[in-house]
Structure formats: structure tokens, C-alpha cells
Amino acid sequence: MSMAFDQIVFDPRDVDLARSPLAGKIDAETYVLGAFNPGMTRLPNGNLLLMVRVAEALRQPIVDQHIHAIRWYDGGYTLDPWPLEHVDTADPRKFLMRGGGWKVMALTSLSWLLPVELSADGTKVVAVHYDRAVAPRAPYQCYGVEDARITKVGERYLMTTCSVSPERHATTLYTSADALDWQLEGIVLDHQNKDMLIFEGQIGGKYFAQTRPLGDLYFAYPPGSEWRAGPSINLASSPDALHWKPYDKPGIRPHAATLATARMGGGAPPVLTERGWLSLWHGVEPSGVVGIYRTYWSILDRDDPSLVVATSDTPVLEAAPALTEPMKELMYIDNVVFTTGIADAGDHYVVASGEADLACRITYVDKAVFS
Numbered sequence: 001m002s003m004a005f006d007q008i009v010f011d012p013r014d015v016d017l018a019r020s021p022l023a024g025k026i027d028a029e030t031y032v033l034g035a036f037n038p039g040m041t042r043l044p045n046g047n048l049l050l051m052v053r054v055a056e057a058l059r060q061p062i063v064d065q066h067i068h069a070i071r072w073y074d075g076g077y078t079l080d081p082w083p084l085e086h087v088d089t090a091d092p093r094k095f096l097m098r099g100g101g102w103k104v105m106a107l108t109s110l111s112w113l114l115p116v117e118l119s120a121d122g123t124k125v126v127a128v129h130y131d132r133a134v135a136p137r138a139p140y141q142c143y144g145v146e147d148a149r150i151t152k153v154g155e156r157y158l159m160t161t162c163s164v165s166p167e168r169h170a171t172t173l174y175t176s177a178d179a180l181d182w183q184l185e186g187i188v189l190d191h192q193n194k195d196m197l198i199f200e201g202q203i204g205g206k207y208f209a210q211t212r213p214l215g216d217l218y219f220a221y222p223p224g225s226e227w228r229a230g231p232s233i234n235l236a237s238s239p240d241a242l243h244w245k246p247y248d249k250p251g252i253r254p255h256a257a258t259l260a261t262a263r264m265g266g267g268a269p270p271v272l273t274e275r276g277w278l279s280l281w282h283g284v285e286p287s288g289v290v291g292i293y294r295t296y297w298s299i300l301d302r303d304d305p306s307l308v309v310a311t312s313d314t315p316v317l318e319a320a321p322a323l324t325e326p327m328k329e330l331m332y333i334d335n336v337v338f339t340t341g342i343a344d345a346g347d348h349y350v351v352a353s354g355e356a357d358l359a360c361r362i363t364y365v366d367k368a369v370f371s
Helices: 321-330
Strands: 006-010 030-042 048-058 066-073 076-083 094-097 105-107 109-118 125-128 145-153 156-164 169-176 183-189 207-211 234-238 263-273 276-285 292-300 308-317 337-344 348-355 359-366
Touching: 006 048, 006 321, 030 109, 048 066, 048 145, 048 348, 066 105, 066 109, 109 145, 145 263, 145 337, 207 263, 263 292, 276 308, 276 337, 292 337, 308 337, 308 348, 308 359, 321 359
Parallel strands: 030 145, 030 337, 030 359, 263 337
Antiparallel strands: 006 359, 030 048, 030 348, 048 109, 066 076, 094 105, 109 125, 145 156, 156 169, 169 183, 207 234, 263 276, 276 292, 292 308, 337 348, 348 359
16 A cells, blocks of 8 residues: 655654753653654644654663663652562563562653644654643552643534553543633543543544453353454543443454454544444554554444444554664564544545554555555
């Protein structure tokens, strides 16, 4: 598929850490592990806004036989030391506590959200709004604010994020009239419900969202079923975007026949087309530690989004190593593209993705692909 535009538009080298919310607040050197997974929307002035996840990491997480985690606390930031003999440090981004009856981990980075304004066509950066950055400000965000997804419904912008703390890995909601000044509304989905995407428009007078509850136990489909058990994209509805009721019918489920989508989750907020709601989502093929992430599409019925009108097992987007080649010394994973935003641009869509958990990729995708 030929793409008129497919480039990295923002990467870790573009972040000025002197203007970070953490600047001057911790006694340790940090660096940008990734500037990625950007929520995207069109601003009132016509430009596009990326809400970039900046993962700010400790340059030397291990000091004096202790590994350190960054934590927001009471309006400031602190470093928590953990003795090395008590943890598994195989992954540089996180560490696991040894022992105990379940998995407990901490992070060597903390994520905050940076508003990056692009030209109307999405091809170049016109402003970086450090003064509007979204950083932790509540105990349920003490380990960071991650992976924004932005939807405009009527005249209101709605932004979901993952907020990370010891108590929960929850979905929080922010609202705005202009997509630059964000009001924190609080937790809207509880434990480990990631990739919450609010539909860009209401159905039957209600807000709808795709959700993705995670667990460590799934029940089997019967032998010979067309579906594969595991994480899937669920649905929920709400009268006010704050109080969500899970939908009684399943949403998009992984097919048993395709290993490439053995795991799946939401990508860009669903947008309405002539055929129904266009949903871009990610499928993960088991491979190595992380897996191979690709972007796929489905069209959902405009009145009942549990009905899949059309879908494709041919990926819309795959990882593009050539795009990250200029920053290969910063790479720590590969084979990952994670789509997080979509905007209408006439005969094509502007699609925003995180590339390799490292940088922000903008791709033009012809609307004919989804017909």
C-alpha cells in the first residue's frame, strides 16, 4: 500500500527536559526513554494536537546496590530505593519483586503528557506546549499518566489516560473545551482496564466506549469455536462519560484462525463513516518478550457497535524499521506500531501511532482501504 506521508514527526530528541514537570524536583539525571503513543485531535484553529506520552527515565536507576523508582508524592517527586537482591531487573524499563503470590512491579521511568501542536496536515510541528503538560497530581497517578486517547463529542473534548499507582492501574478522564486546558475528572474505569476509547459521537443519546479489561485468567471457548480466549475489545455505554455500564454483548474478539491477533486491544477512537464506526485496533502476534504489534481495522454497526459489519486480517500498519533507523541507538524494542489517533483529512485519514515505544509516527491512509 503506497502511503503519501509516513514519517516520524516527534521523538525523544525533541523533548526539552529542562521544561519537564520533573525538572529540578529529583536529585538524579533523567533522559527520555520514549516520546510515543500520542492521543490526537483537531484543535479549534484547525491544527492537529498530539498528546505525547513522555516516559522520563532515570539515567542510572541502580545506585549503591539499590534500584530506584520515580514516584509522585504530595505535589513533588521522590526516588524509592529497592535492594537488588529482592528484585528481577531483566527488563530495563521495570523491575519485578521476587516472591509473593502475584506479580508486583515498579518502573524506572515516570510518564507525563506533552501537548505537541502539528500543522493542519499533520506533517510538521508548529508548537510544543510545555506549559500545558499533564503530569501526576493525585495519589492514583503516583507512578505516572500514560497513553492518552482524545475524542471530541459535540463541543467537548474527552481524553482518557491510564493512571498508575500501587492501588490500581485505572482509566482516568480529562475534559476540555479547547483540547489544551484539561480538567481532571477522576477515575472512570477501575483495575487494569486499558485502551479505553470513547466513540466520536453518541449512539442512541449515550456515550459509547471500547474498553479492554485485563486479567490473568480467561475461560475457554468451546472446542472448534471461531474465537480465541484472551484479551478482547469490550464495549460500555454512559449517560455522561463519567459512569460506565459494560455492554451485555461482546465487542471485537480475536479469531482462532489468526495467530497475528492472538492478543488485541483498542487503537484509535472509533469515527463514523458511511458504512458505520471505523475502529483501528492493535493485534499482537506472540514473538519474543513483547510480541509483534500491528494495526488492523473493523467497521462496526452505527446503531449497535457489537455488530462487526466488516473487518480485515490484513494490517493497515506494521512497524517500519527504516523510520527509526536514524535513532537506532535509542531503540530498546522493535516490531511495535501502536495506533492511538485518527483525524479526517478529506480523501484520507491522518493516523497517529507510537513507533517502537519510542517516537510518534504520522501516516496518511487512503479512505479506500476501508471500503
